[in-house]
Amino acid sequence: MQGREAGKATTIMQKFLKGSSEDNIPPMPVVIGMSATTQRFNILVEGTSSTIHKSVVSADEVRASGLLKDRIVITYPEERSVNNDMAILQAAADDWKEKWDHWYQYCYEQHYAYINPVFVIQVLNGSENKMSATDLDDCLQKIEERTGFCFETGQVVHTFGQTNASITVNGIDVRYEEPSRISDDRNIRVVFFKENLSTGWDCPRAETMMSFKHANDATYIAQLLGRMVRTPMQMHIQVDDVLNDVHLYLPYFNESTVKDVVEALQSAEGGDIPTDIYGESVGCKTFETLTVKTRNKKEDTPVPGQLTLDVFGSQGEDSNVGAIQIVEIPSGIGEAADTSEPIGFSNENGYARVYQQKPEEQKVDIQSQAEVSKVNDHKSDVYDLHLASNIDRQEGSLKDEPDDLFDREGVMKFINDAGLLSYNVRSLRINNYLKSLFEMAHLLTISGLYREAIREVQTEIALMIADYVEKLKLEGNYDELVNQVKEFKLVTQIFDAFGETVDNYSVHDLFTTTDTDIDRQFRVAEVKLGNEGIGMVYGNKHIDVNNPSAFKVDVILFVADDECMNNLHNYAQKRFHGLNDDYRKYIATVDSDKIRRKYDSIVSDGDIVSKHNFRLPETIQVPHEDGGKEYNNHLFVNDITGVAKLKLNTWEAGVIEEEEKRDDFICWIRNPSRASWALCIPYEIESETKPTFPDFIVVRKDVRLGYVIDLLEPHNPYFKDNLGKAKGFAEYARQNPGVGRIQLIRMIKDAAGKHKFKRLDMSKSAIRDKVSHAMTIDELDHIFDIDGFFE
Structure with a gap:
């Protein structure tokens, strides 16, 4: 349907859709089309005599579903800067490491399987002698320096089309991997590719991308980015907004060419894409992360015998922070033993030297993820570490960080426990109330908030069936309706032994009662009742051992009565809203983001305007x-x-x-x-x-x-x-x-x-x-x- 063949393809497709008498092709009786770019399909079905029904899903509804990221952030270098590529790669590595840390924390606290976000790097094509014009060794080395990761075999892969063999990058084996298998392999962390991830590729775990492509490839990069906007968990992350965006780094673009990417993404990749797109230069961040969990200077001030370092905040060759040597001086040695000051500073050979008193009974606990190289000395133990960013080497003292004016986390907890109403407004309601009621009852049962919820709902509906059957019996209509359910119509024509008609093709109808078709009708009735086992719940209480299929007929009769089904749906609407009103405030206290997200989804799908x-x-x-x-x-x-x-x-x-x-x-x-x-x-x-x-x-x-x-x-x-x-x-x-x-x-x-x-x-x-x-x-x-x- 694209390029030069589009005209021919359209003609062929229209023959199937509209029919073609010269080719003896009848028109398709039913055609279902689904697309984010509907213009081509609308042109295709123009002039058809069939009735066209459109179901339009707005961008806001797609956004509310949580299936796509909230934001795409595109980072490019500042004007007049040179040697952009590796500096931008370092910024991309920092972003990926931040995503890794935030996903790890979120999955740990919410008891989810770990996401393990993927860092996707698009490199330049190579030549006969080189696999790529991009220095792959330097790329991987820079990523390791910035993140602190030491990659192992299997964690870095490539998708280069010219070979399916492993290649060596920065001393490790980098195997070839099929693009379609990347998303499911949780061990993969970094992917090198050239051209083959734009069409048909899908990897929701791809959270950060770096491309060494040049500005004339805007359309291609837009196609690639369109593959990365899906959310890894198919939902918004409520507790951490950092996890609701995807980040793209383009060292060879500028503000103008980034706009070309945005335009290409919005036009070629789906028109009104429900994801906000932003461009930012390296020196000017578009978004700032804010939190209720602030650092407190009293908590951060080192105490005797303990120092906590932020090792990832100051690594890399662009860092202007040097190394620090922590020297522990045993009690009784020199003047340090008599001083009451826990820490002192001096500057020797480019190092900030920290002297820390060490009583004999006290051991220094150094908490760090960095490697610690220990050098034994007769008078002290020396540790070489990277200096945390909250120590000012020039001033020789800790930076003064403001105390919180109030208990931020306490205020947030009060708001979250208050059960304030917030609403979701949709243009249409997705579920009927019966389905929404069952989903709500199941959630309350599973969450432990109301363990009898689903059983009570099933029992109440079964009681409605029993009341209806009792009413039919009192009115004297029950037996007649049962016979109608059991009647099975046979159509008969009579021929002699030679195939000649005996009575001029007359049709004879024969009605008989049989249990053969009751099971099929019962299954259909169960589907209309929500496939929640209502029929069996009714049967367990009202089964007749002398007529074991009688309860099935009762259920069939109930579903066949329009008034009964209207009453059932009215009950479901009232019961659904009752459960929501009664337990909404308790859902807020459940310590599970998964339960809260499921609750929001159920309520949103039940009503056009839903309470949350x-x-x-x-x-x-x-x-x-x-x-x-x-x-x-x-x-x-x-x-x-x-x-x-x-x-x-x-x-x-x-x-x-x-x-x-x-x-x-x-x-x-x-x-x-x-x-x-x-x-x-x-x-x-x-x-x-x-x-x-x-x-x-x-x-x-x-x-x-x-x-x-x-x-x-x-x-x-x-x-x-x-x-x-x-x-x-x-x-x-x-x-x-x-x-x-x-x-x-x-x-x-x-x-x-x-x-x-x-x-x-x-x-x-x-x-x-x-x-x-x-x-x-x-x-x-x-x-x-x-x-x-x-x-």
Whole structure:
């Protein structure tokens, strides 16, 4: 269907789809097409007489499914830089090592099989004498230096088309591997390839890619990157946002040619791809990782006898940090034995020399993943290590890191345990309620929150069947309906011994009762009941030993009655929502990301607007914006600096300034509209349900609870969605009485020309009632005039 053959192929395909009288080909009775680029298929079926039914899946729905990465980040060198390739490779290795560490931690804590992310490196073609124009030995050496890994045979493979033999790279055997087998081999860590991974290749474990290709290969690289956007676990990672992106490094591209890759990816690889694509230069990171788990200077300060080093933070030939020698001096030797200072510094021969007092009964515990070379001396033990980045060699002292202003992890735990509602808004409902009910009951049973859930649901449906059968018997209709189920129609024609008709081809119908077809009808009925064994649950309680197939007929009769099935689905809808409302707050406390993800999936597939637990991750990634302000009271901060650099507009910054002045203020969170973890509230506009994301989540002190959570939305009064959002916030406040303030905020200019912020608080029942009954934006403006207030 591509290139010069596209026209011929289209003609041939249309003959099959539409039929061709000259070739004696009838039209296809049913054709199912599925594609991310539907234009070609639509052209193909133009002019057909068949009815075309379209089922459109929006990009937002694909994003919400968690099947694709949230972001593609493309890194390229800064302008005018030279010798880019190995410097970029080192940056790519750092990213891969970070992914490796984060995946390891996540899988360990959640009890998943380890992902083992793959580092994919596209090298240049070679010549007759060289396998590749790229220095493979240097590549592998640089990766080992940056990551601390010492690769073994089998962990590095190649897919070079010109040979299926092993090659030697940096002293280790690098075998050939079929591209299709890479994803399943968990031992593979690094893949060298040239051209053969772009079409038909799929490896969700490929998290980082480096390409030595040049800028004229933008389309090819876009095709390759399209193979890497699938998520390894087929879901968003809730607790660690670092794991929701894929990273591409291009040393021979610049800002302009990276745009070509983006355009090629968005056009050739699927149009409106539901993954955000960003470009960044090496010196200017597009995203910054923020966390609630910050380092504390009191915790990081070494104590006598112990030093913890971050070995991966300072390795590599570009590092400007030297080595450190830790010298342990036994008690009683020299002046160090009499001093109370645990650590002192001097600088000898390019080394920072650390003297540490060592009482005879005390052993120094050096915690490090780096190799420690020990040199025995008559007076001391000397260890050569890389100096951790939190030691300033020039100043000769530990860098002063800010203490946390508040218990960040404690605040996050309070929010996650609060059971706040967040919603998922879809354009269509995927499951019927019966299937959703069974999935919810199974999840509650497996999680241990309600072990009898599935058994009770099965019993309740079986009781509905029993009540229906009893009703038929009381009305005197049961026996007649049973005979209809058992009747089997035979069609007969009579011929003589020579094949001649005896009665001019007359057709004779014979009706008989038989059990032969009952099993088939029973299986069909079980499918309509959700394939959950409902029929057997009913049979176990109502079986007649003298008529063992009677219970099967009862089930068949129940399913054949439209009123019964309508009642069943109404029951399923009510029971599903009841279980969700009763156990939603407990799901939030389950220490399993897998259970929480399954719960969210079940609820999302059950309703167009579905209720979920709002739950914060431990780590998020935020776009790096020039001109941002540093905040140390944002819940998520850089783990080293203790601040978050965020760029707010005038309205947003003004609201945060007012909040910071409150005596009970603790911290705030920016609630990004596109983040998978963000708190979402549904609202109605022009008869359509849409999602909205309040700008800020604010946490304040509370005398009884410890903390209270507010939702604040600075919003332009001239936007047409004002009334809809106000009503949405009012309804959210009604359903979440545990929330503090839920405010719609407008910036007002007073008589002196100074900007002030007027607030309308939906947590107040009187205001909430007025907003709920407002019909026009003018009515909402009037409510703001009467009930709005300034802090």
